[in-house]
Amino acid sequence: MSKSVKYAAALAGIVALAGFAIADAGQQYNIGKPVTEAHIASWDIDVNGLTGAGLPPGQGSVAQGTKVWEAKCSSCHGEFGEGAGKFPVIAGGTGTLTAERPDKTVGSYWPYAPTLFDYIKRAMPFPAPQSLSNDEVYAVTAYVLNLNDVVPKDAMVDAKALAAIKMPNRDGFIKAEWDTKNVVCMSKCAPAPVKITSDLVNLHVTPEEKEVGNVGSTVDRGNIEESADTTAAAATTAHGTGPGAKAASGPTFEQVQPIMAQRCTVCHSGKPTQAGFSSAPMGVKFDTPAEIKAQVAQIKALTVTSRQMPLGNMTHMTDKERGLLGTWIAAGAPIK
Numbered sequence: 590m591s592k593s594v595k596y597a598a599a600l601a602g603i604v605a606l607a608g609f610a611i612a613d614a615g616q617q618y619n620i621g622k623p624v625t626e627a628h629i630a631s632w633d634i635d636v637n638g639l640t641g642a643g644l645p646p647g648q649g650s651v652a653q654g655t656k657v658w659e660a661k662c663s664s665c666h667g668e669f670g671e672g673a674g675k676f677p678v679i680a681g682g683t684g685t686l687t688a689e690r691p692d693k694t695v696g697s698y699w700p701y702a703p704t705l706f707d708y709i710k711r712a713m714p715f716p717a718p719q720s721l722s723n724d725e726v727y728a729v730t731a732y733v734l735n736l737n738d739v740v741p742k743d744a745m746v747d748a749k750a751l752a753a754i755k756m757p758n759r760d761g762f763i764k765a766e767w768d769t770k771n772v773v774c775m776s777k778c779a780p781a782p783v784k785i786t787s788d789l790v791n792l793h794v795t796p797e798e799k800e801v802g803n804v805g806s807t808v809d810r811g812n813i814e815e816s817a818d819t820t821a822a823a824a825t826t827a828h829g830t831g832p833g834a835k836a837a838s839g840p841t842f843e844q845v846q847p848i849m850a851q852r853c854t855v856c857h858s859g860k861p862t863q864a865g866f867s868s869a870p871m872g873v874k875f876d877t878p879a880e881i882k883a884q885v886a887q888i889k890a891l892t893v894t895s896r897q898m899p900l901g902n903m904t905h906m907t908d909k910e911r912g913l914l915g916t917w918i919a920a921g922a923p924i925k
């Protein structure tokens with residue numbers, strides 16, 4: 590007896606025991622039931638954010654959405670999307686994406702409106718996902734968009750309208766192509782061995798019982814195409830700062846000096862006060878106005894452009910302060 594026939598016989602026995610009529614003992618076992626169009630449709634609910642393809646028929650207004658929201662959403666997300674307790678904030682946050690603590694909401698972050706329909710339809714309300722009708726989802730989507738000032742309060746939203754909406758942060762995403770286009774060099778890439786001039790152990794950033802570090806040694810690490818130095822230099826050139834930049838009315842040195850003192854000089858000083866630092870890192874000091882002035886290009890590159898400094902932002906420099914430094918440098922970095 591072949592394996593499959595044996596299984597078929599066993600199965601037929603089980604089915605017969607259970608009292609089922611066996612219509613065609615040869616091929617069909619009459620188990621399960623054919624999948625229906627309706628079954629498939631209930632699973633096939635994904636929506637293409639960019640084109641809106643997959644959005645079902647239906648529509649809803651902001652006014653209708655207000656009712657759905659108040660009955661089924663506001664207990665967690667707040668009456669105006671401000672978020673209740675630990676539940677997510679749904680509205681607001683515009684312009685905070687580059688802040689230290691970005692407020693990512695539908696209005697400030699989401700790139701596509703059809704995705705909002707998809708998400709709500711699929712996952713909300715949290716305790717009873719997929720319990721809303723399409724019209725209810727359209728309506729509450731309209732309400733959420735209105736909370737975020739994306740549609741007016743008399744808006745009626747359907748598939749076409751959602752696909753046509755340009756969300757505020759639509760262009761805030763970039764296509765990550767750099768790691769697919771890079772040409773990898775795996776061996777014999779460096780023209781010469783690379784000399785290590787600084788490491789975390791010797792900077793006392795990582796306290797260790799035995800501070801040995803690697804300074805002075807060399808490694809052949811392959812062709813490191815772009816060192817930190819050339820990156821910083823390129824950034825500086827690209828931003829056209831330095832002595833040539835034109836003077837304009839901007840922040841004064843009286844505003845800049847306390848920021849430098851508080852955020853940088855605690856480490857970058859002949860006598861650092863930051864715990865763990867016994868000398869100025871890489872000899873870079875900002876104790877005097879002249880020292881600051883002489884290094885504005887570097888300050889801009891590392892603080893405003895790349896934000897590598899302050900190191901790990903240990904001194905909690907704010908975006909506003911970075912902006913102020915940038916403006917001061919762009920205006921020619923006056924120290925009087």
Ligand code: HEC
Pocket residue numbers: 657658661662663664665666676677678679693694695708709713714715716729733
């Ligand atoms: C019981 C609490 C609760 C209720 C009620 C609720 N939600 Fe949510 N909602 C959540 C939680 C929790 C998340 C985050 C889920 C996650 O990240 O996996 C969320 C996430 C969301 C998000 C995505 C937020 C973002 O930017 O990531 C939207 C939009 C949303 N809900 C809309 C709604 C709508 C519309 C309703 C009413 C139909 C609703 N929610 C009802 C708890 C709730």
Ligand code: HEC
Pocket residue numbers: 787788792817818849852853854855856857863866870871873884887888891892898899900903904906
């Ligand atoms: C917590 C200590 C600390 C603070 C605060 C700090 N730095 Fe640094 N800085 C370092 C260390 C450590 C290095 C060396 C990093 C390395 O080896 O790559 C460094 C290096 C530098 C360099 C030289 C980089 C190079 O490659 O030549 C500059 C310029 C600099 N920092 C500017 C600043 C500025 C401007 C601020 C304030 C906005 C600042 N740093 C705040 C620790 C600090």
